[in-house]
Amino acid sequence: MGRLAVILGSNALGPSGGEIAAAAAEHGAAVVQRHGSPDAFVLPHEIDYAANLRPLVEQGCDRVLAIASVGSLRADLPVGSFVCPDDFIALHVGLSIFADARAHTTPGFAPRWREEVVAAWGAEDGERAVDGGVYWQTVGPRFETPAEIRMITPHADLVGMTIASECVIAGELGLEYAAICVVDNLANGLAEGELSVDEMEADRLINATRLRDGLAAVLPRLGAVGR
Template identity: 40%
Template sequence: MEKVDENIEIAVLGGVGFNSYQEFESQPIHTPYGEVTAYLTTIKGKTIAVIPRHAGENHIPPHRINYRANIWAVHSVGAERVISTNSVGSMRGHPVGSFVVLDDFIDFTRNRPSTFYDDRTVHVDVSEPYCPEIRTALRAALEKQGLSYTEGIYACTEGPRFETRAEIRMMSQFADVVGMTGVPEVNLAKELSLCYASLAIITNQACGMTTQKLTADEVTDVVGKAQDAIFEIISDTIENIPKTRNCRCRFAKEGACL
């Protein structure tokens, strides 16, 4: 496992339209699953590694993202906390541009490597998938900024297509928002006993919720306009996260291995 020299405390995983990392110092991280480029900076006195999910010569589609390499890279640089940003569609009529602090998820993905343990049986605990300490810090940051937010359940689909009306009708019975990148990221973080939480931004109403056609352009447009707000939320969250972990995330793998 390759370690970098910096004392990195927190990693930020950015999604579509997340461009705040571009002026940061780049650091290649070699993992058993491939190379990842992290971008290092200091926020509120803490060293942060930003890992853009879709970075590459071309935009990497959600079903081809190397989730294992990204999460292993977080572990490699010594970070114990992960703040994820995710673009989502609303199945509950949330206003476009508002935020959701995720509290649970449902996995509808099919073809993604979802564990580090292909040759062992590891039943990792996801009874509390999103770190309560980071979630508390996210809520405090949103309230400080006076931004509208709710909490809710995330449904993750395989992509890269948008969902059908029938799929949204089904998923809306169980979840509040839908996206394509939150799983298996959250599971992999648990397998490495990391603290992980997600700030989701509503970029559109899910299929069938309006009469308008869904487009990728509206997703990038909404996130692009919210860049400054997202950066301020993340900055305040980083400042508010306790230095010492007191949550159960660090015990997620205890008793999980057969």
């Protein structure tokens, strides 16, 4: 039985970020900030996923609970929704830690671990995570155009810039991987008016508090140190 790792996203870089990280570490989980620190923010397309994940293996981790900020492609997944996706589309992503035939992997979220996360998240406070959904990864760091959103909406439920790449590298390193995505905005073109970064950041701050509470409640159930 190995240790649990929690990878935090950009929604944990605000005033509540330290509290979110502390909530995870308090339960024995290894904590990684995907984007570095607020003073040295790493843009999505510049993240070194292998550098983030390899130390987790060295620390005895065998599974990852990743937290990510996403845009929703569906009206029935409003801002504030928690979603545990079960598949992703990342047609442009070619990342691998291998330089030979071992790179021909079959990627994806770890099914049993993902089921554990879904069962545990919100079991105490009732803020359950939606079970399943397709995550579409774009290159970033810019947001998508309304035309791009219209193209991908028939095929996915969430849009983001990091989870698919991270999941692929985690799998290559032997880490089981599942994600809780927090909807911080409706995708560009789906909401009334232009997508506002200021409005998104305001929603992100509200969601960060709920995220902190959700993590604090779920980690004992997931067995941060061993299972």
